[in-house]
Amino acid sequence: MVRPISTLVRRLRPGLAALVAGVAMIVTPALADISLLNVSYDPTRELYKAYNTAFAAHWKSETGETVTIQQSHGGSGKQARSVIDGLDADVVTLALEADIDAIAKASGKIPADWRGRLPHNSAPYSSTIVFLVRKGNPKGIADWGDLIQDGVEVITPNPKTSGGARWNYLAAWAYANKAFGKDDAKTKEFVSTLYRHVPVLDTGARGSTTTFAQRGIGDVLLAWENEAFLALEELGPDKFDIVVPPLSILAEPPVALVDANVDAKGTRKVAEAYLTYLYSPEGQTIAARNYYRPSKPETVDAALLTRFPKLDLVTIDDPQFGGWAKVQPEHFGDGGIFDQIYRPN
Amino acid sequence: MAATTIASVRKSSVIPGFGLALGVTLTYLSLIVLIPLAGLFWRSASGGLDEFIRISTDPRTLAALRLSFTTSFVAALVNLVFGLILAWILVRYEFPGRRLLDAVIDLPFALPTAVAGIALTTLYAPNGWIGAWLAPLGIRIAYSQTGIIIALIFIGLPFVVRSVQPVLEDLNREVEEVAATLGANRRQTVRRVVMPALWPALLTGFALAFARAVGEYGSVIFIAGNSPYKTEIAPLLIVIKLEEFSYSGATTIAVLMLIASFLVLLAINLIQSWSRRRYGDV
Amino acid sequence: MSDEAFTTARLPGASAIHFRPVTMERKHVRVALILISLAFLGLFLIMPVVAVFVEAFRGGMPAFAEAIFEPDAAAAIRLTLLVAAISVPCNLVFGLAASWAIAKFDFKGKSLLNTLIDLPFSVSPVIAGLIYILMFGSQSLLGPWLKSEGIQVIFAVPGIVLATIFVTFPFVARELIPLMEEQGRGDEEAALSLGASGFQVFFRVTLPNVKWALLYGVLLCNARAMGEFGAVSVVSGHIRGLTNTMPLHVEILYNEYNFAAAFAVASLLALLALFTLVVKSVLEWRYADEIAATRRH
Numbered sequence: 001m002v003r004p005i006s007t008l009v010r011r012l013r014p015g016l017a018a019l020v021a022g023v024a025m026i027v028t029p030a031l032a033d034i035s036l037l038n039v040s041y042d043p044t045r046e047l048y049k050a051y052n053t054a055f056a057a058h059w060k061s062e063t064g065e066t067v068t069i070q071q072s073h074g075g076s077g078k079q080a081r082s083v084i085d086g087l088d089a090d091v092v093t094l095a096l097e098a099d100i101d102a103i104a105k106a107s108g109k110i111p112a113d114w115r116g117r118l119p120h121n122s123a124p125y126s127s128t129i130v131f132l133v134r135k136g137n138p139k140g141i142a143d144w145g146d147l148i149q150d151g152v153e154v155i156t157p158n159p160k161t162s163g164g165a166r167w168n169y170l171a172a173w174a175y176a177n178k179a180f181g182k183d184d185a186k187t188k189e190f191v192s193t194l195y196r197h198v199p200v201l202d203t204g205a206r207g208s209t210t211t212f213a214q215r216g217i218g219d220v221l222l223a224w225e226n227e228a229f230l231a232l233e234e235l236g237p238d239k240f241d242i243v244v245p246p247l248s249i250l251a252e253p254p255v256a257l258v259d260a261n262v263d264a265k266g267t268r269k270v271a272e273a274y275l276t277y278l279y280s281p282e283g284q285t286i287a288a289r290n291y292y293r294p295s296k297p298e299t300v301d302a303a304l305l306t307r308f309p310k311l312d313l314v315t316i317d318d319p320q321f322g323g324w325a326k327v328q329p330e331h332f333g334d335g336g337i338f339d340q341i342y343r344p345n
Numbered sequence: 346m347a348a349t350t351i352a353s354v355r356k357s358s359v360i361p362g363f364g365l366a367l368g369v370t371l372t373y374l375s376l377i378v379l380i381p382l383a384g385l386f387w388r389s390a391s392g393g394l395d396e397f398i399r400i401s402t403d404p405r406t407l408a409a410l411r412l413s414f415t416t417s418f419v420a421a422l423v424n425l426v427f428g429l430i431l432a433w434i435l436v437r438y439e440f441p442g443r444r445l446l447d448a449v450i451d452l453p454f455a456l457p458t459a460v461a462g463i464a465l466t467t468l469y470a471p472n473g474w475i476g477a478w479l480a481p482l483g484i485r486i487a488y489s490q491t492g493i494i495i496a497l498i499f500i501g502l503p504f505v506v507r508s509v510q511p512v513l514e515d516l517n518r519e520v521e522e523v524a525a526t527l528g529a530n531r532r533q534t535v536r537r538v539v540m541p542a543l544w545p546a547l548l549t550g551f552a553l554a555f556a557r558a559v560g561e562y563g564s565v566i567f568i569a570g571n572s573p574y575k576t577e578i579a580p581l582l583i584v585i586k587l588e589e590f591s592y593s594g595a596t597t598i599a600v601l602m603l604i605a606s607f608l609v610l611l612a613i614n615l616i617q618s619w620s621r622r623r624y625g626d627v
Numbered sequence: 628m629s630d631e632a633f634t635t636a637r638l639p640g641a642s643a644i645h646f647r648p649v650t651m652e653r654k655h656v657r658v659a660l661i662l663i664s665l666a667f668l669g670l671f672l673i674m675p676v677v678a679v680f681v682e683a684f685r686g687g688m689p690a691f692a693e694a695i696f697e698p699d700a701a702a703a704i705r706l707t708l709l710v711a712a713i714s715v716p717c718n719l720v721f722g723l724a725a726s727w728a729i730a731k732f733d734f735k736g737k738s739l740l741n742t743l744i745d746l747p748f749s750v751s752p753v754i755a756g757l758i759y760i761l762m763f764g765s766q767s768l769l770g771p772w773l774k775s776e777g778i779q780v781i782f783a784v785p786g787i788v789l790a791t792i793f794v795t796f797p798f799v800a801r802e803l804i805p806l807m808e809e810q811g812r813g814d815e816e817a818a819l820s821l822g823a824s825g826f827q828v829f830f831r832v833t834l835p836n837v838k839w840a841l842l843y844g845v846l847l848c849n850a851r852a853m854g855e856f857g858a859v860s861v862v863s864g865h866i867r868g869l870t871n872t873m874p875l876h877v878e879i880l881y882n883e884y885n886f887a888a889a890f891a892v893a894s895l896l897a898l899l900a901l902f903t904l905v906v907k908s909v910l911e912w913r914y915a916d917e918i919a920a921t922r923r924h
Contacts, residue, residue, distance in 0.1 A: 359816055359819055360731050360812060360815050360816065360819065360828075362727060362825050363728060363732050366724045366727040367724075367728040367732075367734075369724035369725075370721065370724045370725040371740075373717075373721045374725075374743060377789070377796060378747055379743070381759060381761070381762050381793075382758060384761050384767075385754070385758045385761060427663075427664070427667050430660055431664050431668070433660065434660050434661050434664050438660075440661055444908065446664070448904050448907070448908040449668060449673065450672075451847075451903075451904055452676065452900060454851070455847070455851075455854075455900035455903040456676070456896070456900040457873075457896045457900070458854065458874075459854075459874040459877055459893075460679060460854070460874070460877065460896050460897055461675060463679075463889065463893060464676065464678045464679045465675050467675075467678045467682060468674055468675060474674070474678065475670075475674070495671070499671055499672070499675070502671065502672070518650050521650040525650070531652055556749035557748070557749070559749075559751070560749065560750060560751030560752065561751070561857075562751060562753050562856070562857035563752070563857045579751075580751045580753040580754075580857065583753050583754065583757065584753055584861070592761070592766070596761070599753075599754045599757055602751055602754065603750060603754065606746075606749040606750060607746070607749075609749060610745060610749055614741075614742060
């Protein structure tokens with residue numbers, strides 16, 4: 001016996017009605033006066049959550065306009081690739097100069113001299129690389145040299161895909177370079193030994209933190225200073241300790257306007273204001289509150305600055321590195337030093 | 346275009362709608378699948394043969410492909426054994442909860458792979474429900490190749506069960522009775538009489554589970570350690586190449602995987618036509 | 628589950644026999660096989676799902692509700708529903724057209740067409756996303772033209788829909804083709820000879836004959852469409868509240884150390900999976916006779 005299709009339709013009718021209602025609900029768009037898209041890297045989620053609210057309020061009081069800021073987060077390289085492929089970002093706030101350079105070069109949507117358009121090389125805040133260890137520091141880790149002791153497992157993401165991981169790698173390099181008196185072969189040997197102590201190589205900084213904190217893998221996590229503080233705050237200060245090595249790297253995550261996109265969308269004015277406001281006392285305070293070192297510390301309440309320990313910071317423009325334009329292909333390019341040291345024998 | 350040329354060679358049929366149906370099919374197939382895939386091949390070829398060979402012989406590419414294919418093979422093998430047992434008990438035995446078990450088999454089809462990934466990691470991480478018991482014994486499942494295999498077993502299981510089940514249901518029991526009457530014991534009957542009839546279905550299920558496993562991404566990346574040369578699967582390497590702005594790298598690995606997948610599909614079709622010739626249309 | 632129970636259940640006419648039939652394994656073998664199966668399924672299939680729900684409700688009901696009704700989560704749920712509402716009907720129409728052409732007619736290249744329909748199934752989801760980036764991205768041939776026309780394909784809903792259609796492409800067709808081939812053309816030819824029009828035949832004869840298979844196909848297609856991760860991840864752009872589907876939102880929450888919320892959203896997806904299985908099973912049990920009837924037609 002076969003039933004006509006109408007019986008089937010009748011039986012499905014409530015479901016169909018729900019479906020239609022669902023579609024109708026979606027098609028009604030949320031209306032906002034202006035909207036900006038900020039394409040950022042992983043660890044800035046909390047920072048921009050707070051900053052976007054503050055900026056929207058600031059813009060409203062200045063101009064009376066309502067601005068909605070859309071956020072996209074992911075690995076820095078992946079985010080840059082998305083913008084190159086057409087993600088409509090008004091501003092990019094990434095982990096590395098090299099990623100913004102890649103957008104400028106591959107898509108031409110950002111002029112090549114973008115770095116000079118905002119103060120402090122377009123980096124409104126900076127950070128550094130520190131160690132997060134298990135409570136009580138059972139393996140007694142104090143400096144980079146301790147990371148390659150027998151039985152120490154180090155968690156760090158893949159420098160090929162994660163911006164933060166590149167800073168981790170360069171900080172280790174800077175330590176070894178100093179420790180071995182600028183001997184390149186020994187420096188390379190140290191860094192490759194270090195990576196042999198890495199059991200899980202996640203694609204992003206957040207993945208690594210989860211692996212270390214939630215999955216209980218490894219003895220030490222190489223992390224952004226802000227990530228380490230945040231992990232402590234979110235996951236319990238009773239579980240982890242932060243160890244600050246005597247020497248590390250000055251990590252400057254840059255921001256830039258995506259000119260081609262803001263001109264197409266007519267959002268240049270508000271997008272520029274969005275980036276400039278990062279340098280205002282309010283912007284700098286929000287950065288400091290979220291554990292980023294403000295680039296204009298004089299504008300921030302001194303009490304907020306005590307959280308940042310003093311340490312020896314090597315910059316990317318140091319002669320051993322020679323800036324991102326040189327470091328990127330030399331260390332992280334296809335067949336570069338990272339590829340060489342990671343190749344199993 | 347193609348619809349009309351093919352239509353001209355069809356045998357005459359009184360049923361209408363051939364042109365419309367085939368037209369819709371071919372247009373949709375071309376737009377969604379064929380043209381985009383052709384674009385992939387074109388893009389990978391535009392890098393030149395040297396570039397293609399350089400990337401496809403790169404040790405890291407080879408390591409990722411080898412890992413993807415070996416873990417998928419092992420997982421499919423495990424599924425072959427347990428899938429057969431499951432199909433067998435579901436068809437042949439009566440026991441409480443049989444129908445429930447039958448329904449559960451399809452779970453990996455319906456459960457999103459990312460959910461499966463985080464759930465399996467929660468279970469098998471060294472501090473997870475099951476991992477915590479194994480860690481003191483020195484067994485590490487998550488973040489090792491074993492973890493990848495577990496995720497692939499999860500997603501591939503229904504293919505073997507659902508391929509074998511209908512064939513087992515249609516199998517004529519009288520043949521087994523005859524074998525028994527002729528003096529064969531149960532083990533001999535199963536090995537000599539039942540298994541030969543099941544092999545084509547088993548191989549089809551194996552090939553399907555294998556093909557699905559090779560391409561799997563969502564459930565694996567959460568539980569694999571993603572270490573180059575060790576636990577980095579080929580689909581992840583495509584994503585990594587893409588994030589390094591290396592389109593030629595991504596497309597080359599994609600093309601290699603596609604060729605491999607197509608060969609697997611071809612094998613499935615050959616197995617099926619071979620079994621049809623040998624055992625009649627089952 | 629004694630041997631006797633078996634003989635009475637399976638061979639009602641021979642209930643007097645209390646011996647093990649020759650086509651049945653020994654009892655201890657049977658028990659062992661069933662136990663192995665239960666252990667295997669428990670470990671690999673049931674435990675993960677249980678884990679999802681336990682983790683989801685670890686923070687209690689209020690935390691769960693908060694995670695689900697949070698605006699970004701709600702937007703992700705809406706987007707997922709929208710994507711499924713577009714891609715499933717597309718594949719449904721395609722599945723009907725393809726199975727009609729393949730099952731009711733003979734033509735050259737039929738087996739090639741059959742293989743091509745299966746192709747998306749064995750293509751990695753990551754590649755599925757990649758091909759649309761290569762097609763519609765700024766670096767592609769079409770990209771600049773689309774840009775000048777103001778059409779956003781990737782990093783927007785159309786790209787997500789395309790990637791979803793690709794990965795769920797064969798589901799409906801796969802369910803329908805074998806069944807319709809088995810049923811043959813007799814019914815349709817009879818209806819036509821009685822003067823029915825082509826569309827009448829399709830809607831009154833063919834469709835009712837395959838409705839259950841069609842429903843299974845749609846159910847599986849829908850489950851996969853709502854749960855797709857890899858392909859969508861490549862084309863999404865990950866804009867919160869705009870281009871994040873539910874599986875992507877799970878990943879984001881997971882990366883924000885918000886594990887309870889991640890598992891809460893994941894549990895919704897797991898519920899969808901369970902719902903799919905329940906509907907499928909209920910249909911199978913309730914209409915088993917009818918399904919058998921249409922199959923042996």
